[in-house]
Amino acid sequence: MEDARKAQTPIKGRGAASQVAGRYAVTTTRGEDDGWGSVYEDLADQPNPATRVTEERARSIISRNDSPDIAFSQSINPYRGCEHGCVYCFARPSHAYLELSPGIDFETRLFAKTNAAERLRIELARSSYRCAPIALGINTDAYQPIERRYRITRELLELLAQCHHPVSFVTKGSLILRDVDLLASMARERLVSVYVSVTTLDNRLAARMEPRAAAPHTRLKIVRELSQAGVPVGVLVAPVVPMVSDHELEHILEAARDAGAQAASYVLLRLPHELKEVWREWLQLHYPERAAHVMSLVRQMRGGKDYDSTFGKRMRGEGPFADMIAQRFAKAHRRLDFGRLPALDCSAFVAPRSPSPQGELF
Template sequence: MAGGNRTDPPKGRGATSNPEGRFESVTHEPVDDGWGDKDPAPPSLRTEVAVDAARSAITWNDSPDLPFDRSVNPYRGCEHGCVYCYARPTHAYWDLSPGLDFESRLLVKPEAARLLEEELAAPDYRCAPMALGTNTDPYQPIEKKYGITRALLETLERTSHPVSVVTKSTLVERDLDVLAPMAARNLATVTVSLTTFNRELSRRMEPRAAAPNRRLRIIKNLTSAGIPVGVLVAPVIPVLTDGELERILEACAEAGAGSAGYVLLRLPHEVEGLFREWLATHYPQKADHVMSRLEEARGGAANDPEFGSRMTGTGAYAELIGRRFNLACQRLRLSGHDNALETGLFTPPPPPSGTQMSLF
């Protein structure tokens, strides 16, 4: 069960508390017992890792907002700790908190590569670009120890299956020896997520992700290796980061990015409360302005789940962001993200041992 709320944000973490998930039957509420502290400071928060005994690797979707219909996520939860992460509510399904639990109580899928190979071997499987890291970052810190993302890439390379990777981690550079040969056959692209160049803001908002300027070097290094790289300006946060939109695109284009996309801040389910709490803790004087501008672009709410508008918002403010983005991309010759990768080279792996092989 998730722990109770914390009064002081733990060092090196994004969320400032650990609220119960929406499916839990028991909640905790701090009470002033006269000792002058409603909730004493907890000990240092350490990352815990457990095994996710998943029975499949590929997640399918039919969302019209996404340029892919299949993805693989090797980890649940993300140690990067981005306070705005739209994936935080998924932790509630495990009776864990979308708050600090999401970034400190992680689940790994050690059998992901084997499961993926079995699914690619299925007789009815049809090849299309696989997205890697759509829910949580496939190159978050624990990947250095577990290597599940690396194993997935090796499976995709071995079968000549196209893949698109999204990350904000320098660890992606470790796998240049796999990604570069795939890219040479038009089988791989990488998108680097970048939110702000304000180092203080980035450290508070996405505390364990790569520093903003280091992400520019990721783009340069991958581009130099022949890998097509795009930038995802995400999320665009009203008041806090929206003024940097053109600067981010310019810097990424100069670093070698060839495509770009953006997403307006989304605050589904528990993320709204976590983000409001984070604002009140770190930017109390701007909190009301940030939320009022966001609500203006989200139909009066903090989140809009509707297809067609959930990524970019609606209304005058959202339209202005869209126009600024499009004009900057035209000027910088940045194309939109697409998955025009090669699918004709795909060679299915042999069926798992014990499976009857086809006669033809």
């Protein structure tokens, strides 16, 4: 369903402000004012949308890719949708495949793959399986708030630890510290690395742009505690948003380095598919005076378009402004003496036993 409420005000605790229509939606709706202002009065009376979680049984759990600009070849996403509600999230358009909105639905209509660990055991036990690091929680955060209840990520991590299988994370969820015991143990065998995503150090901006993710100071705490536990940890400045957060690039890198980050990277704002509409609406609500300028700079970095999905360009962009961001990052990276996270070890992998109807009797 499309935006029956073209947002007049932000929704407290949510990143998106309306039901942007998915590109595969069969029907759409549109609110029309009857001259009495009733369409807006009705919307003002609506309560904030609650989070709804649907449990589902996955048929397979490992996703594979051969993209030349991505550092991993396989990944697992324990959840579909993400309650963090980051307005810029490149994964929002994936909700269109479910005939749901990449807007509010993406952060309120969530799906939990409750049999994920069971499926992973089956897939790792296959004789054809070849060990390669698994990126856990890439499309949506493996440590989003509902993980506290479902513990799917924890179950997956326990299985990977038992099998001595390498795993990596990109997260902005403080719940990762719950699993520091497993992560520290795996780190001693070179089986885990973590990137903590930091977009801004400004609490007010973070509350608007990523309303249910960990606060900026909490993410620095995650970096510090993982580093102290011996877990290889880096910082991912993502996304870098022109005229909104790009001025913080060096400050974020400095704060992360002080907290113990060993490595650093960045990604420019990406606006695939319906995310363009979600983002434009957010800009108009929060920064109307600079919205046009922000989008002008975005297009300058994307060959005149809102987005360019070309490998090699989609993460870093092109043009003078993108080149300036790259130069600033490179200079700060050298000055702060960032290195690389250690390579993960695949040599110790031991396949789990295939599930048997006889259980563990033999």
